Amino acid sequence: MSDPNPLAGTPRRTRDQVADLHFMDARYKLLDLAAFLDRLEKATGPEDHRVRGLRAALPLLLKSGDDRVAQILHLWSDPSVAPIEKADTKAASGVWPGLQ
Amino acid sequence: MRYIEPHGHMVSRTTDDYQAMALAGCAAICEPAFWAGFDRKTADGFYDYFCQLTQHEPKRAAKYGLPHYCWLCINPKESEDMKLADDVLALIPEFLKAKTVLGIGEIGLNKNTRNEMRILEKHVELAVQHDQLILVHTPHLEDKRKGTRLIMDVLKAAGKVKPERVIIDHVEEHTIGEVLDQGFWAGITLYPESKATPVRAVDMLENFASQRVWLNSACDWGHSDPLAVPKAMQEMRRRGHSAAAIDSLVYGNPVRFLSQSKNFRDPQALR
Numbered sequence: 001m002s003d004p005n006p007l008a009g010t011p012r013r014t015r016d017q018v019a020d021l022h023f024m025d026a027r028y029k030l031l032d033l034a035a036f037l038d039r040l041e042k043a044t045g046p047e048d049h050r051v052r053g054l055r056a057a058l059p060l061l062l063k064s065g066d067d068r069v070a071q072i073l074h075l076w077s078d079p080s081v082a083p084i085e086k087a088d089t090k091a092a093s094g095v096w097p098g099l100q
Numbered sequence: 101m102r103y104i105e106p107h108g109h110m111v112s113r114t115t116d117d118y119q120a121m122a123l124a125g126c127a128a129i130c131e132p133a134f135w136a137g138f139d140r141k142t143a144d145g146f147y148d149y150f151c152q153l154t155q156h157e158p159k160r161a162a163k164y165g166l167p168h169y170c171w172l173c174i175n176p177k178e179s180e181d182m183k184l185a186d187d188v189l190a191l192i193p194e195f196l197k198a199k200t201v202l203g204i205g206e207i208g209l210n211k212n213t214r215n216e217m218r219i220l221e222k223h224v225e226l227a228v229q230h231d232q233l234i235l236v237h238t239p240h241l242e243d244k245r246k247g248t249r250l251i252m253d254v255l256k257a258a259g260k261v262k263p264e265r266v267i268i269d270h271v272e273e274h275t276i277g278e279v280l281d282q283g284f285w286a287g288i289t290l291y292p293e294s295k296a297t298p299v300r301a302v303d304m305l306e307n308f309a310s311q312r313v314w315l316n317s318a319c320d321w322g323h324s325d326p327l328a329v330p331k332a333m334q335e336m337r338r339r340g341h342s343a344a345a346i347d348s349l350v351y352g353n354p355v356r357f358l359s360q361s362k363n364f365r366d367p368q369a370l371r
Contacts, residue, residue: 005310005353007306008306021339069303073272073273078243086180090211
């Protein structure tokens with residue numbers, strides 16, 4: 001592309017620099033996720049499909065590569081391609097209910 | 101630093117929000133028509149809403165020195181009722197004469213139903229007939245990837261739609277590449293919980309080279325932040341990006357896209 005957006009590909013940072021900027025943010029979010037899973041352990045009833053989807057995404061965090069967000073969003077997406085006849089709700093749940 | 105809020109539902113916001121946005125450097129606000137949080141029962145309800153968008157809200161924004169523009173449509177969440185949708189579509193040409201209307205939007209899909217598709221096709225046809233820009237809403241969460249692809253199919257099938265005159269909003273990491281590859285503009289919406297955070301948005305900007313991107317808050321009646329764009333600007337500064345680069349993204353890009361409408365004026369030129 002002859003005229004890329006001015007943020008594209010720049011600037012390269014060291015891992016220390018990235019950690020200095022964003023580690024504490026990631027740390028509290030990971031602890032919040034752990035607390036959520038602990039809370040679920042103490043709850044009763046069958047597993048919700050959204051939580052199933054969340055658990056299915058966790059291994060993707062440990063894979064190498066720089067597209068984890070996209071991989072998780074693809075995992076949670078409705079894989080069908082045709083329009084549906086009628087919606088039974090206006091809202092989306094966050095994870096495709098058919099995900100196993 | 102200056103920026104443009106290209107997608108904010110200001111009818112749902114307070115005057116404090118206008119004040120905060122103006123103080124944060126906002127130079128203009130663009131307001132797409134959207135779902136009110138409940139289904140309106142009659143076309144008369146939409147007539148009043150379109151009057152609010154084209155007449156009342158610009159006056160409210162002007163009190164804070166902010167030019168206010170709007171987009172018109174019936175939101176996909178209300179498109180299941182085909183009769184109502186057709187009646188609302190029939191109202192729109194009259195309002196396209198208003199001097200602050202930028203185009204047709206935010207149209208698109210919500211649950212990817214056949215009726216939503218039919219009304220989307222009619223909106224696209226209306227935009228082509230009246231030579232209007234198009235602003236597209238893509239579905240939420242697990243419905244987004246499928247809906248984004250269906251929407252792009254409709255836009256391409258219409259035949260006369262120029263991709264550079266369409267912005268497909270609410271892209272995320274799994275849809276932004278396809279949208280840009282097909283020549284459309286991409287809008288990244290900054291939401292506290294769903295869509296993208298300022299940090300993820302800046303990651304996307306660093307990863308995708310296209311200039312056809314804007315950032316917006318889509319602030320509305322739900323959990324949203326009218327200062328989300330300046331917060332993303334702050335994140336860019338934290339990462340060492342230059343003031344010129346930030347200005348190019350949050351001011352220059354919206355101006356480039358919106359200037360394709362004869363009604364839009366670069367706020368810099370108005371001062």
